[in-house]
Amino acid sequence: MKALLELMLGDPQADRAVPQTGMTVRLTVFVAAVMAFLAVITLAVSLTTNRVASLWAADLAQSATLRLPADPATADALLLSALDVLETTPGVTRVRALSQDEQQALLEPWFGPDLPLDALPVPQLIEIVTDGDDFDVEGLRARLSAQVPGAILDDHTAWRAPLLDAAARVRLIGWSVIVLIGATVAAMITLAAQAALAANARIIAVLRLVGAKDAYIARAFVRRFTLRAAGGALVGMLIGLGVVSLMPQGDATRSLLLGVGFEGAEWVWPLLIPVLAAIVAFFATRAAAFRRLREQT
Numbered sequence: 001m002k003a004l005l006e007l008m009l010g011d012p013q014a015d016r017a018v019p020q021t022g023m024t025v026r027l028t029v030f031v032a033a034v035m036a037f038l039a040v041i042t043l044a045v046s047l048t049t050n051r052v053a054s055l056w057a058a059d060l061a062q063s064a065t066l067r068l069p070a071d072p073a074t075a076d077a078l079l080l081s082a083l084d085v086l087e088t089t090p091g092v093t094r095v096r097a098l099s100q101d102e103q104q105a106l107l108e109p110w111f112g113p114d115l116p117l118d119a120l121p122v123p124q125l126i127e128i129v130t131d132g133d134d135f136d137v138e139g140l141r142a143r144l145s146a147q148v149p150g151a152i153l154d155d156h157t158a159w160r161a162p163l164l165d166a167a168a169r170v171r172l173i174g175w176s177v178i179v180l181i182g183a184t185v186a187a188m189i190t191l192a193a194q195a196a197l198a199a200n201a202r203i204i205a206v207l208r209l210v211g212a213k214d215a216y217i218a219r220a221f222v223r224r225f226t227l228r229a230a231g232g233a234l235v236g237m238l239i240g241l242g243v244v245s246l247m248p249q250g251d252a253t254r255s256l257l258l259g260v261g262f263e264g265a266e267w268v269w270p271l272l273i274p275v276l277a278a279i280v281a282f283f284a285t286r287a288a289a290f291r292r293l294r295e296q297t
Helices: 003-008 024-060 075-087 101-110 137-147 157-199 202-208 214-245 263-297
Strands: 064-068 092-097 125-130 152-154
Touching: 024 064, 024 157, 024 214, 024 263, 075 092, 075 125, 075 137, 137 152, 157 202, 157 214, 157 263, 202 214, 214 263
Parallel strands: none
Antiparallel strands: 064 125, 064 152, 092 125
């Protein structure tokens, strides 16, 4: 606690060795703000994608689709038989045969709105909702093959696995970008600190002549650059949150372009960005300061 208080208050004498204006100040604040802004946008997109993909995967895990043969002569009998099998299957909570209008709506993006379903042999689709626990897919397939010949059961596994894999990749890319942003902040602050130390070599020499230790001088640089990075990151974070709030809102389960932002505990992540920027600046400046001071000895 004492060290944190000293870092915040600083020492007026040692602070004279750190430039209060100039290129290094603007560079530190600007880089921290830009990197924080990019981090907020990256986090928002990554977390939203992961959240929506999880919702989609959960919906797919609790649903299935049964497709009956497109045979007008046996369509009614097959539908009744299929409904009887499904309604007596453990784990199935709801079954519903799609209407002709619903099936036409599904085919419309590929064949247009004027598709004459009455004149075409279109398979009957049945929507199945399960509880996800007691639902035995293979057992249901065996019963359907015996009682409803030609029926095809799709448990959406082929859709769910790629969706979860894509969400995991987006999450990995997002965190990789965050790490690269942190590395960029560390590199730029290191360069700015080294430039400030080199520009104030004479003042540092005078401080040494009056008995100042390297730790005392380095603390002044660490304090200034840490506070500048934290301040710049705070500004960048607020701008980033402002941009995220301007994104189109809506049902994110319908489109990844809607509902980009943070929900619930996810708000902790953008709020941590200034803190993380300060920590990165602290260690980067400390390492650069001691290395440069050793070279100037």
